[in-house]
Amino acid sequence: MISHIDHLVLTVTDIEAAQAFYARVLGMTPVTFAGGTRRALAFGSQKINLQTLGMERRNRAAIGSGDLCLIADWPLDQVAAHLADSGVEILEGPVEKSGATGPILSLYFTDPDGNLIEVSRPA
Template identity: 45%
Template sequence: MSTITAAASGKPVCTLASLDHLVLTVRSLPDTIKFYTEVLGMAHQSFTSPSDPGTTRHALLFGSQKINLHQAGKEFEPKARTALPGTADLCFLANDDVGEVLKKLIEKGIEVLEGGQVVKRTGARSPLRSVYVRDPDGNLIEISNPTVQ
């Protein structure tokens, strides 16, 4: 049973439509890019920021979302107050069946958490079937499929 509450002070300042991007602070750009492209099928993008045209930046693209990557110790401003590698817990919805994903992770020698099996979890919109791994920085990565209720 869950409870959803509205803003306590009346009308909010704004209402949000969706998440455009998030930022991961990483120890190694090459290791992170390799994991997210080769394991999770994301696309790597190099780009320059309009506010700093002399600097090459890196992002990972999937679906209609983007993950910007910041090298630890060389973060772009503004940044999170405590921008540290390995502090994220992310859940991704997969196009592939997580049972098949589990098999492929094991074949690649990637450690699968939670006993190396598919587990049941709760998502934002529905129950999930999930497998858990860690990226090169130790971020918790949940790969999921929604289940029909």
């Protein structure tokens, strides 16, 4: 019935700051949609929509409650070096975890709003 994820939504305090962080640290592309009223981050064939508290009344959003696992093209040692160069503290890793298609090695850090970001490679 379900084939893949199209997008997910993160609730942030400052959309422009979030776009700048994800573009600088993870190479995502900032995009604007919905006639200029909404913002997102594009990567691969997916996107992360960004919202502030109160923008979407249908959900129970909270700032910093996101927990994402992203698969990297780069080796994890290169990702770790890039994170360090970007001033991002690695909270954990590399550690072995279980991904959607099998074992993965992961690094963990947070974005400026406290959302937990896991960057992984197949083990």
